Amino acid sequence: MVLSALSADATVVFVLILAAVVLFATEVVSPDVTAIVVIVALVVLQPWTGVGTETAFTGFSNVATITVAAMYMLSEGIYRTGIVQRLGDAISQFAAGSEERLRWTTLSLSGGLAGVVNNTPIVAVFIPMVVDLADEYRISPSKLLIPLSYAAMLGGTLTLVGTSANLLASSFSARLIDHPFSMFEFTQLGLIGLVVGVVYLGTVGPRLLPERVRPTIDLLGDFNLKGHITRLYVRDTSPLVGQAIGSGFEAVADVSDVDVLEVVRYDGRHAVPGPEFELESGDVVTIRGDRDAIRSAASKLDLWYLPWVHIDELGTGLSAGTGTLVEVRLPDSSSLVGARLGNVDFRRTFDATVLGIQRGETTVTSDFADVVLDAGDTILLRAAGEHVTALRENPDVSVTTVATEGFLDRTATTETYREDKQLLAIASVVGVIAIAALGFVSIGISALAGVVAMIAGGALTTDEAYDAVSWDVIFLLAGMIPLGIALERSGGATLIADLVVSIADLLPAIAVIALFYLVTAIVTNMISNNATIVLLLPVAVDVATQLNANAFSFVLAVTFAASTSFLTPVGYQTNLMVYGPGGYEFTDYLRVGAPLQLLLAAVTTVGIWLFWGV
Numbered sequence: 344m345v346l347s348a349l350s351a352d353a354t355v356v357f358v359l360i361l362a363a364v365v366l367f368a369t370e371v372v373s374p375d376v377t378a379i380v381v382i383v384a385l386v387v388l389q390p391w392t393g394v395g396t397e398t399a400f401t402g403f404s405n406v407a408t409i410t411v412a413a414m415y416m417l418s419e420g421i422y423r424t425g426i427v428q429r430l431g432d433a434i435s436q437f438a439a440g441s442e443e444r445l446r447w448t449t450l451s452l453s454g455g456l457a458g459v460v461n462n463t464p465i466v467a468v469f470i471p472m473v474v475d476l477a478d479e480y481r482i483s484p485s486k487l488l489i490p491l492s493y494a495a496m497l498g499g500t501l502t503l504v505g506t507s508a509n510l511l512a513s514s515f516s517a518r519l520i521d522h523p524f525s526m527f528e529f530t531q532l533g534l535i536g537l538v539v540g541v542v543y544l545g546t547v548g549p550r551l552l553p554e555r556v557r558p559t560i561d562l563l564g565d566f567n568l569k570g571h572i573t574r575l576y577v578r579d580t581s582p583l584v585g586q587a588i589g590s591g592f593e594a595v596a597d598v599s600d601v602d603v604l605e606v607v608r609y610d611g612r613h614a615v616p617g618p619e620f621e622l623e624s625g626d627v628v629t630i631r632g633d634r635d636a637i638r639s640a641a642s643k644l645d646l647w648y649l650p651w652v653h654i655d656e657l658g659t660g661l662s663a664g665t666g667t668l669v670e671v672r673l674p675d676s677s678s679l680v681g682a683r684l685g686n687v688d689f690r691r692t693f694d695a696t697v698l699g700i701q702r703g704e705t706t707v708t709s710d711f712a713d714v715v716l717d718a719g720d721t722i723l724l725r726a727a728g729e730h731v732t733a734l735r736e737n738p739d740v741s742v743t744t745v746a747t748e749g750f751l752d753r754t755a756t757t758e759t760y761r762e763d764k765q766l767l768a769i770a771s772v773v774g775v776i777a778i779a780a781l782g783f784v785s786i787g788i789s790a791l792a793g794v795v796a797m798i799a800g801g802a803l804t805t806d807e808a809y810d811a812v813s814w815d816v817i818f819l820l821a822g823m824i825p826l827g828i829a830l831e832r833s834g835g836a837t838l839i840a841d842l843v844v845s846i847a848d849l850l851p852a853i854a855v856i857a858l859f860y861l862v863t864a865i866v867t868n869m870i871s872n873n874a875t876i877v878l879l880l881p882v883a884v885d886v887a888t889q890l891n892a893n894a895f896s897f898v899l900a901v902t903f904a905a906s907t908s909f910l911t912p913v914g915y916q917t918n919l920m921v922y923g924p925g926g927y928e929f930t931d932y933l934r935v936g937a938p939l940q941l942l943l944a945a946v947t948t949v950g951i952w953l954f955w956g957v
Contacts, residue, residue, distance in 0.1 A: 352833035355391035356826075359384055360835075360878060363826065367874060375815035378822025385825050393832035394825050401828075402821030406787040407510035411820060412812050413790035414504060417772055418460050419811030420794075420803040424768045425760025428472075435476060442482050446549065449473055449487060450541045454494040458501025458533065459776060466495045466917040483554035488921035489935055490544040490552075495917055497540040499906050500533035502526055503786060504776070507820060508872045510786070512880060512902040515827065519884045520894045526780035529899060532950045536903070539946050543939055551935045555926035573637045576647035577626040583644060588620045602696045604725045605629040631698055631725075669695065669726050669734055670744035675718045677739040685712030693734060695726035743926060764802035771796045820873055827877035839882045844889045852892040852957040856900045857948040859883055863904035864940055872905040872915055879905075896955045903947050909936025 359381065366377040382402075385394040402408060434452070438445040449469070457465045473491055477484040499506030503513060503526045517523035577583055588603050606613040606620065607627040613620065622628070628646075630637055641647070673679055679687060689695050700707040700714055701721040707714055721743070726734060735742045775793035779786040797803040829835075843855075850858070859879070867875040883901045887894035908915035910933050912922045918932060925931075951957070 350834055352391045352393070353835040353838055355388055356829050356833040356835045359388070359392070360826065360830070363874065373815060375818040375822075378819045381822045381826050385829055391833070392829040394829045398828060399825045400821075402824035405511075405514055405821070405824050406785055407507060407514050408817055408820045408824075410504065410510050410787040410790050411507040412817055413787065413794050414460060415812045416794045416803065416808040417775065417790065417797065418465065419807055420768045420797040421460065421772065423761055423807060424765045424802050425762045426765055426768060428760060429765075430472070434472075438476075438480070442480055443545075445476060445480055445482075446487065446490070447541075447545050449476070450490055450494045450544055453491050454498035454537050454541055455501075457495040457498030458505045458530075458537075460504070460772065462495040462499040462506050462917060465498075466492055466921070469495075470921060485555040485925045485927065485931075486549050486552055488925035489918075489927065489931065490548050492915075492917040492921045493544055493548075493909060493936070493939065494537075494541055496906055496908065496915060497533070497537045500536055500903055501530050502533075502776070503528065503779070504790070505533075506872075506906050507816065508876050508905045509902060511820065511824070511873050511876050512898065512905070514824075515876065515880045516895070516898050519881060520898065522895055522898075525782075526776065526786070529903075532899070532903070532947065532954060535950055536943055536946055539942065540939060543942060544935075547938070548935055551938075552931065555928070555931070573630045573632070573641075575628045575630065575637070575641055577622055577624055577628060578645045578647060579624045581624070581645040583622050583646070584624050586622055588616055588618055588622065602631045602698075602725075603628060604631055604696055604698075631696065668698075668744075669724045669731055669742060671722050671724060671734065671740040672743050673716060673718055673720045673722070673739070674741050677716075677718065679716050679739050680718045682716050683712070684714045684716060687716070689724065693724065693726070693737070693740075695724040695734065698723040698725055761802055764800060767800040768797060768802045771800075771802070823874050823877040826874075827881060830878065831881050837885050839885075841885075841889070843882065843886050852890055853948060853952050855886065855890065855892070856896060856951060856957060857944060859886070859897060860900045860904040860944050860948055863901045864907055864944065865910075867905045867908050867915075868910040872908060875905045876901065893956055896951045896957050899951050899955065900947065904944075907940060907943055909940045 363377055363381055366372060366380070367374055372380075382399050385392045386396055386399045389395055430452070434445070434448050438448055453465060453469055469491055470488065473487050474484045477487055496506070499509065503509050503524050509524065513524035603616060603620075605628075606616050606622070607629075608623065608625070684697065684700075689697050697711055698708075699722070700711065700716075701723075702717065702719070722740075724734070731742070734740060771793040774796070775786075775789045778784060778789040778792070783789075784792075794803070794808060798805060798808060843858075863875055863879050866879065879901050880898060883897040884894050886892075887897040906915075908918060912918045912927065912929060912932050921927070
């Protein structure tokens with residue numbers, strides 16, 4: 344009966360939705376590209392979708408889209424002033440060597456802060472801090488990163504600005520039932536969910552998560568490289584003083600097949616120095632190459648050969664570590680597959696030096712030039728810390744491990760922060776929230792005003808602000824909004840509502856709310872949360888109307904469920920962000936997330952019934 348009412352307009356829109364869902368789930372193209380395709384298709388098919396050019400572009404001017412972009416910029420201002428680094432130091436001191444205290448602190452802070460600043464940037468700036476703390480405490484980052492993502496998602500349900508899904512849902516709620524969200528509209532419900540989730544993640548979660556990345560990783564030992572890494576101290580009388588590495592060391596030392604990995608100097612550590620880098624008296628040089636040949640050359644060149652574990656005895660300013668070791672694997676799609684390593688300039692292309700190659704049981708630690716790379720090869724690289732992000736983003740390699748040999752040297756970073764602007768950054772964020780909460784202006788305007796204040800005050804530059812925005816998320820938002828409009832105009836939302844009502848006719852309203860929560864939670868794990876909001880919120884309102892139930896309660900059920908993508912890594916961007924650093928497998932999310940999803944379904948449904956009724 345319901346299917347017989349399917350109009351040509353609704354059929355076209357449903358086909359578009361199905362195509363979009365398939366593209367989102369398979370990621371044949373990136374989600375933002377899918378959103379752009381949706382915009383074009385809606386306009387081309389205007390006679391059936393009812394979406395013209397102006398309507399198709401309303402997503403770009405929507406308050407949700409503008410606010411999300413502004414929140415990314417505000418988060419970057421917080422990071423640039425060193426507040427996050429100071430927070431990491433404070434967490435380390437507070438935890439005082441306790442793994443349990445570290446876990447509870449990171450969960451509570453990430454969840455709490457995600458209610459104030461958009462949760463995606465919060466996870467972005469917390470990941471390196473958590474990985475560093477895991478190294479410092481000798482625990483696996485796999486035990487911390489999925490809980491970090493989940494806690495931030497739950498924190499996003501505390502306020503209007505916690506997640507882009509809230510902003511999008513508020514926009515739809517205003518249009519559908521004339522009830523936009525206020526800043527703290529659902530904070531009490533979000534707080535209950537956050538507390539329940541944090542308790543679960545702090546107690547049950549660690550028992551369900553495996554150690555995918557070992558806590559203290561001896562990559563040099565794994566690649567049998569301890570016999571191929573040498574440290575030399577450059578004395579005043581050495582002929583290498585004043586020589587550039589590229590034209591000096593190999594020529595003067597007459598040693599072939601060597602790579603200078605690092606130079607430690609009074610002014611800090613110089614990772615993977617370029618060929619023009621000049622050596623000075625007092626430098627400590629870390630070299631990969633034949634140890635016997637280098638040791639023989641050292642005696643001729645007034646270089647002190649330094650035992651591996653005694654380098655720190657030269658002074659407190661010298662690190663005992665080799666810096667950042669990065670293990671990467673070549674995926675099948677890598678353009679490096681089939682290439683001779685001698686033809687791949689890793690130093691120029693990746694700002695990294697090859698230390699070793701593993702293929703099955705075979706390990707190569709020298710004479711790399713003739714090695715032909717194959718899919719599945721594992722390569723150990725030495726890279727400067729600031730270049731690790733570029734490696735993660737390069738499609739030709741898949742970063743599997745990042746480690747620091749020796750102890751964690753938190754003072755070795757070259758990042759400079761505008762610490763004198765910290766009060767300005769904090770005041771800007773607090774002002775944004777306070778102004779929006781008091782209702783003086785919309786959250787979009789107050790967020791933009793906060794960005795202007797940070798830039799004018801010197802906490803953030805214009806280039807940094809633009810670079811901070813995840814434009815793929817912005818285009819995804821802008822593309823999904825007109826699709827929701829098409830679903831309404833074509834009668835598709837009403838049709839789905841009729842179907843749900845016919846199924847749930849014998850159920851009480853609270854059971855239907857729980858059903859919507861579960862359906863939304865499943866769908867949002869397959870496609871983006873914003874796309875889920877667009878597709879299901881109009882349906883939820885129509886169902887509530889036909890049942891004479893509280894439509895706002897149904898809106899909240901869909902909104903909260905869309906922000907709890909716990910079952911897969913592809914349902915929410917923060918899950919994808921921790922996937923690589925945690926070394927996770929797809930099933931890890933299901934193992935930890937399924938019980939949490941069911942627990943929160945019950946908690947949220949009961950909370951909605953208590954606070955807003957049905």
